[in-house]
Amino acid sequence: MPAWVEQASKDYLKRMPRELQIKTIEVPLIKRGKNADIPRIVRDESRKLLDAVPANCYCVALDVNGSRISTQQLASTLDDWMQQRRDVAILIGGPDGLSDELLHEIDTTLSLSDMTFPHPLVRIIMLEQLYRAWSILNNHPYHRA
Numbered sequence: 678m679p680a681w682v683e684q685a686s687k688d689y690l691k692r693m694p695r696e697l698q699i700k701t702i703e704v705p706l707i708k709r710g711k712n713a714d715i716p717r718i719v720r721d722e723s724r725k726l727l728d729a730v731p732a733n734c735y736c737v738a739l740d741v742n743g744s745r746i747s748t749q750q751l752a753s754t755l756d757d758w759m760q761q762r763r764d765v766a767i768l769i770g771g772p773d774g775l776s777d778e779l780l781h782e783i784d785t786t787l788s789l790s791d792m793t794f795p796h797p798l799v800r801i802i803m804l805e806q807l808y809r810a811w812s813i814l815n816n817h818p819y820h821r822a
Contacts, residue, residue: 678703678797678800679797682797682798682800682801685801685804686701686800686801686804689801689804689805689807689808690804692808693807693808693811694811694815696759697755697759697807697811699804699807701800702729704722704725704726704729706722706771706772707721707722707771715773718771718773719770719771719773719774719775719776720776720778722770722771722773722775722776723770723775723776723778723779724776724778724779726768726770726775726779727779727782730766730768731764731766733763733764734763734764734765734766735758735761735763735764735765735766735784736765736766736768736782736783736784736785737765737766737767737768737783737784737785737786737787738767738768738770738775738779738780738783738785738786738787739767739768739769739770739786739787739788739789739799739803740770740774740775740780740786740787740788741774741788741791741793742786742788743785743786743787743788744785744786744787744788745787745788745790745791746787748806748809748810748813749813751806751807751809751810752809752810752811752813752814754810755807755810755811755814756814767803768783769796769799769800769803771796772796789802789803789806
């Protein structure tokens with residue numbers, strides 16, 4: 678990831694409270710050449726993502742066709758996850774998305790927007806939204822909507 682992504686990620690990670698600890702696991706992208714077999718690459722990257730998920734995690738994939746929820750709804754969802762005391766894995770695919778196989782194996786999908794964001798920016802957006810959701814749940818002044 679570019680340095681600006683690492684810096685922004687670190688900023689949000691240090692803000693997270695003890696009860697909302699986030700561990701980032703990066704799965705390297707497969708290089709794409711001029712005549713790359715994109716369906717194979719997406720399948721292989723998706724398998725690597727699934728292999729990196731710790732056992733018994735509730736798996737959420739970010740996907741353009743996922744459920745569209747508001748920040749308030751994310752806060753409610755985050756509260757549910759925290760009450761269940763179950764680890765949650767949020768999967769962010771590569772530039773070509775996630776395989777249908779992965780999308781059928783995970784628990785749910787979410788969409789950040791109808792717009793398309795650059796892959797590195799998605800991590801920062803998700804971290805910010807998780808922090809904002811936590812701030813809503815805890816009446817923290819960060820969220821002012």
